[in-house]
Amino acid sequence: MGRISIDKATVRAKLEPRREPYWGAPIAQNLFVGFRRIDSGGGTWIARLLGDDKNHRYQSLGTVSPVLDYEAARKAALEWRRQMHAGVKTNEVKTVADACRAYVEDRQIMKGAQSATDAEQRFKRTVYSDPIGALPLAKMTQRHVEKWRNALSEPREGHNGLAPASMNRTLTALKAALNFAVARRYVAADRTIEWSLVKPMKAGNRRDLFLDLAQRRALLGELTGDARRFIEAAALTGARGGELASIQRKHFDARTGTVTLDGKTGPRAVPLAPAAIDLFKQAARDKLPEAWLLTKGGKQWDRWAWNEAVHEAAQAAGLPSGVVLYTLRHSFITEAITAGMSLLDVARLVGTSLAMIDKHYGHLVQDAARKRLAALNMI
Template sequence: MALDLSKITERDKLKAQREPHWQRLRAGCFLGFRPSKRGGKGSWIARAYDEDSGKYRLKALGDFGGLTGNDVFTTAKREAEAFAELVEAGGQVRAKVETVADACKAYAESRPEAEARFKRYVDSDPLAKVKLAKLRRRHLREWRERLEKQPAQVSRNKEGERSTRERAASTVNRDMAVLRAALAQFLSPGAPNSEAAWQEALKPIPNANGRRTLYLDLAERRKLVENASAEAEPFVRALCLLPLRPGALAALTAGDFDKRTEELTIGKDKTGKPRRIQVPADAAKLLAAQAKDKLPSAPLFMRSNGKPWDKNTWKLPIAAAVRAAGLPADATAYTLRHSTITDLVSLGLPLLTIAQISGTSAEMIERHYGHLASNAAVKALAELAL
């Protein structure tokens, strides 16, 4: 027998529980009632199906404390139907943004790297609970001081001990940048030199470009691949062949590589926007071998347990290969990306092309590798000398 929430006697018989008791109003539209455990009036919830996302959307309607009798159900039903119409019409239903945590969550919806930073440095910090309306410069200054004191994790050895270093100024700048961007979506800059000037506490540290200068040449990279474990070798080889971020490479699935056109779709990266690139023959051969006999959703580079690589699992095998190959101890997965980009610039490829392939901006390539492009031009001019 279908539940009829319009009857007060029937609502009074319902058991208090976390999941609301639902009444279907029409296809894709439901009205829910959650009885109070403390003898109160109980609360109402609307649920509507969103065809665009293939999911149900929920909205808390409250307890309608100012209404009595049948007016409560009538009003709840009307609001549930209005909510369903909004969802069905493609209206965007967003949670109310009140706190710093809310602002960060809204900003990170399409930015996975920002979401990861917020989880590490904001969500568990007292700053997260501060209301945006009451946010002051001192709140962010205190958060910044706590951030700067946190050591940055480098790696951990086989015994599980963490290896850390002092947090670099460039790292602090990157952490502050995403928070500043998130808050700027909901707050206007405060008056300069006042407590309302929240933005002043997040000014970047000057001259703190965290440029990676360690370079491994082709012979050193081959040696690294040769000393990598059988499990990690394909992943390390791919890092040496393509100038991708390790996280973007680890997130690839078998369906991201098109063997027919030798094109690769990078969907999860720092920019948050997917891009499609043509890969060279050696890389295409490696990617085809990794994608063979796998479902499109399976990790392209799969560990022996069937799971994809991540920063906590690729560090140890790469560190072991670095030691076995006798390479500089501070060589990391990102060193391979830097080394590959260095070679591409030195070979004279257009900076814009390199930026598009590597998933960064031409400005960043120019800033960190522009001198190499100049050197390549000088070499080319020298060959023209008579």
């Protein structure tokens, strides 16, 4: 059979169902749109391209509908050919979720387990089960990303909604996955504009929220078991959540009262207060050297688990909204400095630069110095 006017609905309606598509006239050099009749009720559009190697390549364009009529299928076929010529690998990674999974695999290889786990947990909660996850990469728009971003603040699947700062970190992770898809030619480079224009939410300063001793005790009083131990470790060390989750039994030395943490500034040996030594001794009991020291039901803690634990305990204790695990780090740094510890010592303990400590906490030293000056009798 020769070429058929599949652009006409009346012609398509008379065609017999068959697996082989009915092909119309070429819409461009070596490019055809075909119609596959499924049954008497409808069919699908197929694109066919003859490559330079003389082999045909096929691409499903979707089910015929008032939205996806012949003209829309023709435009989709032309876009597919453009992507093929640009080297886009449309059959390897098709959806946003596919791109995120590919990115996680790359993080595992290039950055290690901690980076991969953090990205995977974010995507599990916010992408894989969300409508945006099933969206084809080539069809995602700025509006899709903004709608997804805005919905991050809403509770989902038993989890509380994200705070603005967490929303921004999750948006950054998604953008990184989509940029990775562009770099690997899973989607055309001109799609980058769709997510690059999406702006982060305005987030408050995490260092503004301080918990005094009574509030910290109230928070811990609402916790039990593994959650109590993990969050108490954060309060006693000022360490980041990821650093605590990555401690193995071998990293804790009860003899010297130190623990080795590995964070943004690299590994560091941290001296522990007596309460922290006792806590870590309990956690280390009967564990092998390679085992995680602080666990949740025998498994490694992740960001979502500790965020939920802190959020629920803070609510139960009647603490201000916005309390997160970082609040305990900020409280530790504040208490250490106001107690007279030098900025350099604090920076070494919490694994950050002296410049960063001075920038955000230098005023505490000035306040303390001002009080001591006021007590001096110089004349």
